[in-house]
Amino acid sequence: MLNDNLLLLTDSYKVSHAKQYPANTQNVYSYFESRGGEFDDVVFFGLQYLLKRYLEGVRVTPSAIKEAEELYAAHLMPGLFNKEGWMYIAEKHGGKLPVSICSVPEGCVIPTHNVLMTVENTDPNCYWLTNYLETLLVQVWYPSTVSTISREMKKIILGALNRSGDPKLIPFKLHDFGCRGVSTMESAAIGGAAHLVNFMGTDTVPSLQLLRNYYNAPMGGFSIPAAEHSTMTSWGKEHEVDAYRNMLAQFPKGLVAVVSDSWDVYNAVSKIWGNVLRDNVLKRDGTVVIRPDSGDPRKVVPDLLDLLGKKFDVTTNDKGYKVLDSHVRIIQGDGIDRNSLAGILDSMMERGWSADNVAFGSGGGLLQQCNRDTLKFAFKCSSAVVNGEERGVYKQPVTAPWKNSKKGRLALVKNIMFETVHGSPWATINVDDLAPGDYFEFADHLTEVFRDGKVLCDYTLDDIRERAKA
Numbered sequence: 055m056l057n058d059n060l061l062l063l064t065d066s067y068k069v070s071h072a073k074q075y076p077a078n079t080q081n082v083y084s085y086f087e088s089r090g091g092e093f094d095d096v097v098f099f100g101l102q103y104l105l106k107r108y109l110e111g112v113r114v115t116p117s118a119i120k121e122a123e124e125l126y127a128a129h130l131m132p133g134l135f136n137k138e139g140w141m142y143i144a145e146k147h148g149g150k151l152p153v154s155i156c157s158v159p160e161g162c163v164i165p166t167h168n169v170l171m172t173v174e175n176t177d178p179n180c181y182w183l184t185n186y187l188e189t190l191l192v193q194v195w196y197p198s199t200v201s202t203i204s205r206e207m208k209k210i211i212l213g214a215l216n217r218s219g220d221p222k223l224i225p226f227k228l229h230d231f232g233c234r235g236v237s238t239m240e241s242a243a244i245g246g247a248a249h250l251v252n253f254m255g256t257d258t259v260p261s262l263q264l265l266r267n268y269y270n271a272p273m274g275g276f277s278i279p280a281a282e283h284s285t286m287t288s289w290g291k292e293h294e295v296d297a298y299r300n301m302l303a304q305f306p307k308g309l310v311a312v313v314s315d316s317w318d319v320y321n322a323v324s325k326i327w328g329n330v331l332r333d334n335v336l337k338r339d340g341t342v343v344i345r346p347d348s349g350d351p352r353k354v355v356p357d358l359l360d361l362l363g364k365k366f367d368v369t370t371n372d373k374g375y376k377v378l379d380s381h382v383r384i385i386q387g388d389g390i391d392r393n394s395l396a397g398i399l400d401s402m403m404e405r406g407w408s409a410d411n412v413a414f415g416s417g418g419g420l421l422q423q424c425n426r427d428t429l430k431f432a433f434k435c436s437s438a439v440v441n442g443e444e445r446g447v448y449k450q451p452v453t454a455p456w457k458n459s460k461k462g463r464l465a466l467v468k469n470i471m472f473e474t475v476h477g478s479p480w481a482t483i484n485v486d487d488l489a490p491g492d493y494f495e496f497a498d499h500l501t502e503v504f505r506d507g508k509v510l511c512d513y514t515l516d517d518i519r520e521r522a523k524a
Contacts, residue, residue, distance in 0.1 A: 150507025391419025
């Protein structure tokens, strides 16, 4: 099992880097950005968790140093591990990390190619520490990417609601089904929390713990009683109606979701829900949410809406789209990702159905179908102080111009002229260019969130949600 020894939460090659900087290096300053990718904007989220979980307080102790020295001697070779540097932190700084980390406030939606976070050492003897922490800090790519994907899916659904229904329904229109599909429970917690920046529905319980413990959210998301195939098929095909009837009896009020495709979803909808149990559904104080779980949802969902529309009352809203009686709805949770949503919603609306009638659940498409290159996240050194002189640091590979890195110490600013010319007010500039002007709001929006072992931010989920609103 992994432990919390920070000295071991890095890449192997970082161990030898203290020996590779120029002599008399005193400061290393690095930044984190998205270099582009699938989306134009990034929702920055998850750093506060990493800081509180892994960096805050005393992290460097003699026992941690001893463990790291022994492991790296066997893994690499004796003498590569920077024991003296780590002992200096343990003795001089009481084991607290002498670094400063600045970032945009979590939940901010920032165009790609802009600085999101900077890191630098606060003790000149610890210049090597800045990029030693890269491996851990760059993992903020995952919650930021999931939150960005979730927000993009929100924009698609919200567009359909604006066109055909009630936009106020958006908070519960995309439910997180991804807990079982991720690699670890920590991934479930981090990714699930990232989704809850944009929505209120989840079945990923670890995300609730993370938000409670690290983002001041007593309850970050909500769910409802719901059936799975085992609870339905265990009754046997000949007793399918009894399985559904039991769901209504066990959960007589509120929302309840019932998977209905164990055998023939069309029969289940038209003959069981729409006939045998129709009166039970209508007498119930709440909504039965029917869940298909197979087939092409672009066809299945509108087909089922048409069948339900023949069995239950239908009204036409002021936008000209059909809405089912409030006692019955559909949730589509199979095959939902950022590419499939629009097709399903379009096929519904082509047949005249409002997006009000359907909610969605997403698992792998929400929490797993991404990697660090989805938004091309990178952490690069842009400034160093050597022999008391600051120098701009950058790379400019001729084989990959898109990997060019920024140079100097950076600031994230808003500028009215940038918005006029580029469509966004956000821009990354050199700190030397920070100055007021006629069109400028030249305040640096990077805020110090960590210094010398202490977390300085305490964002709440409510604050983050407000910043990230579509």
